[in-house]
Amino acid sequence: MDFNYILDALPDLMRGLKMTLMVSGLAILLSCIIGAVGAALRTSGFKPAEYLVTGYVEFIRGTPYLVQIFFIFYGLPSLGLRLSVFWSGVVALTLWASAFQIENFRGGLAAVSHGVRDASASLGLKRWHHALLVVFPLAARAALPSSMNTIVATVKNSAYLQAIGLVELTFVAVDRIAYDFRAIEMFFSICVIYLLCVFALSGLGHALEHRLNRPFAGR
Amino acid sequence: MGQASNHATGGSQDVCVEFSNVDKWFGTVQVLHGINLTVGKGEKVVVCGPSGSGKSTMIRCINHLETHQKGRIIVNGIELTENKRSIDRIRQDIGMVFQSFNLYPHLTVLENCTLAPRWVKGVSRKDAEALALRYLERVRIPDKANFYPSQLSGGQQQRAAIARSLCMSPKIMLFDEPTSALDPELVREVLDTMAQLASDGMTMVCVTHEMGFARQVADRVIFMDAGRVVETAPPDEFFRNPRESRTRAFLSQILH
Numbered sequence: 001m002d003f004n005y006i007l008d009a010l011p012d013l014m015r016g017l018k019m020t021l022m023v024s025g026l027a028i029l030l031s032c033i034i035g036a037v038g039a040a041l042r043t044s045g046f047k048p049a050e051y052l053v054t055g056y057v058e059f060i061r062g063t064p065y066l067v068q069i070f071f072i073f074y075g076l077p078s079l080g081l082r083l084s085v086f087w088s089g090v091v092a093l094t095l096w097a098s099a100f101q102i103e104n105f106r107g108g109l110a111a112v113s114h115g116v117r118d119a120s121a122s123l124g125l126k127r128w129h130h131a132l133l134v135v136f137p138l139a140a141r142a143a144l145p146s147s148m149n150t151i152v153a154t155v156k157n158s159a160y161l162q163a164i165g166l167v168e169l170t171f172v173a174v175d176r177i178a179y180d181f182r183a184i185e186m187f188f189s190i191c192v193i194y195l196l197c198v199f200a201l202s203g204l205g206h207a208l209e210h211r212l213n214r215p216f217a218g219r
Numbered sequence: 220m221g222q223a224s225n226h227a228t229g230g231s232q233d234v235c236v237e238f239s240n241v242d243k244w245f246g247t248v249q250v251l252h253g254i255n256l257t258v259g260k261g262e263k264v265v266v267c268g269p270s271g272s273g274k275s276t277m278i279r280c281i282n283h284l285e286t287h288q289k290g291r292i293i294v295n296g297i298e299l300t301e302n303k304r305s306i307d308r309i310r311q312d313i314g315m316v317f318q319s320f321n322l323y324p325h326l327t328v329l330e331n332c333t334l335a336p337r338w339v340k341g342v343s344r345k346d347a348e349a350l351a352l353r354y355l356e357r358v359r360i361p362d363k364a365n366f367y368p369s370q371l372s373g374g375q376q377q378r379a380a381i382a383r384s385l386c387m388s389p390k391i392m393l394f395d396e397p398t399s400a401l402d403p404e405l406v407r408e409v410l411d412t413m414a415q416l417a418s419d420g421m422t423m424v425c426v427t428h429e430m431g432f433a434r435q436v437a438d439r440v441i442f443m444d445a446g447r448v449v450e451t452a453p454p455d456e457f458f459r460n461p462r463e464s465r466t467r468a469f470l471s472q473i474l475h
Contacts, residue, residue: 115321119380122282122315123335123387124307133334137325215325215367 005185009176016172017193023086023168024155027093031154032147034094035101036136042102043109053102060099066160068092073164089161089168093154100150108143109135141212148205152198159194169193233260234293235391235422236281241290243276243446250276251287252446258391263423265433265454268443269469274426277443278393281424282313295390311339314384318396320376322368328355328379329364332386339387347386354382358412374405378412385416392416394425430474434458442466 038056041049060068072095073088083091112135120130162171173186236258243251250273258264266274279285280292283299283306292299294309323331332351336342342350355361358378360371368376377397384392394413398406410432417423417436427433433440433454440457442450442465450457450466458474461467 113321115317115319116323118284118315118317119321119323119383121284122310122313122393123384124310124339125335126307126339129338133338134323134325141325212325215327216369217367 006189012172016169019168020158023089024158026090028151028154030094031097031101034098035105038102039105057099085166089166097154104143104146108139111142112138144209235260237293239291241287243287250446261420262438263417263436264439265437266426266441272443273446274443275395282310312390314389315393316380316397318399320380327365332383336386354385358382373401374408377409391422396426
């Protein structure tokens with residue numbers, strides 16, 4: 001393996017990494033918001049909203065991710081909605097991750113006891129105060145481990161977006177291989193870079209988990 | 220069945236809680252049958268009865284945690300309807316303590332106590348904390364203010380829950396089997412706190428099996444069975460000379 005070649009390619013790889021982080025960062029942020037709102041709707045008792053959210057989750061889980069990406073990038077323009085490569089990527093990744101985050105948050109909501117709802121009601125708390133101040137923090141804590149899995153998967157699944165020509169980390173590697181045939185150097189490099197990203201995220205997740213678990217440490 | 224007419228015996232003329240002919244169903248199962256009950260201001264009422272007799276359901280109707288289907292419930296002069304405003308209004312006057320404490324596990328004891336005053340009444344953080352500390356002192360756990368519920372014993376958790384309710388300055392306190400989830404040696408401290416609250420003149424409705432507490436504190440004891448009020452009497456009379464055979468059977472089961 002030629003390490004000088006890797007050093008030489010590093011600026012390109014960093015540009016790719018920047019794009020990977022931007023697309024996945026946006027998708028993670030948006031999918032967590034959609035996940036929380038979607039899970040709330042899914043358990044709201046309002047049937048049309050429940051069916052809509054369930055249908056969405058089933059659709060995303062039941063179709064190949066690559067097909068979803070192509071549908072958005074190649075399919076939507078013929079319906080009159082033309083998105084740039086970047087935004088197609090963000091939308092595809094967000095839609096994919098949201099479906100899983102909805103399920104993660106739904107699990108979190110189920111873990112919140114009915115007792116605290118009685119307590120809030122008896123204290124006269126408004127429903128949305130209860131939702132924001134009591135249910136959300138408790139559900140987020142319960143959902144965190146599975147939610148972290150989805151967040152890590154979101155970063156890794158940004159690699160698929162090279163298929164529509166988004167110049168992210170995997171695209172850069174594949175692109176250089178097409179010219180220089182240095183497959184082992186390039187794939188080794190991007191594997192290490194992806195691993196480092198995932199380790200950083202996992203570390204962050206564990207720290208957050210530890211912090212959210214503090215009140216429960218005595219148990 | 221001896222459907223007693225339960226009107227406030229002595230004490231104040233003011234009526235805090237009034238049930239007239241209240242029926243409630245869970246689906247097709249009727250759990251409350253024509254409940255009549257009046258609780259006067261400052262009165263302490265203990266409700267007992269076998270499990271499934273509807274006593275918890277009844278007191279949960281008082282602050283509309285459960286909805287009744289027939290009859291009328293009037294709390295502090297406001298009738299309980301589906302009107303959200305009137306429910307919120309009534310709930311602000313009623314504190315409730317639960318069998319399983321129901322503290323907010325992610326908040327410290329102090330934060331548990333200040334949450335509702337701050338968000339419901341708009342009290343400033345500083346004032347809410349001062350108020351909370353005063354009540355935590357009253358239930359004798361001021362040193363636990365910055366602890367999380369999981370770091371407290373059951374008795375301490377229940378006293379924290381009582382303090383949390385008191386921080387909303389309720390006019391009525393409801394207790395739904397407050398000592399049933401506690402280890403035997405922790406029951407006393409919670410009952411003492413409740414007795415102290417009673418001696419301060421709080422209006423109280425307690426569902427409990429602690430007959431010693433009923434003897435010591437109650438103005439009236441109500442016995443329920445199968446969704447009906449079977450008997451109601453001052454504690455002396457209730458324990459010494461119960462009228463109904465069903466009451467006698469129950470008492471012989473729980474008093475040794």
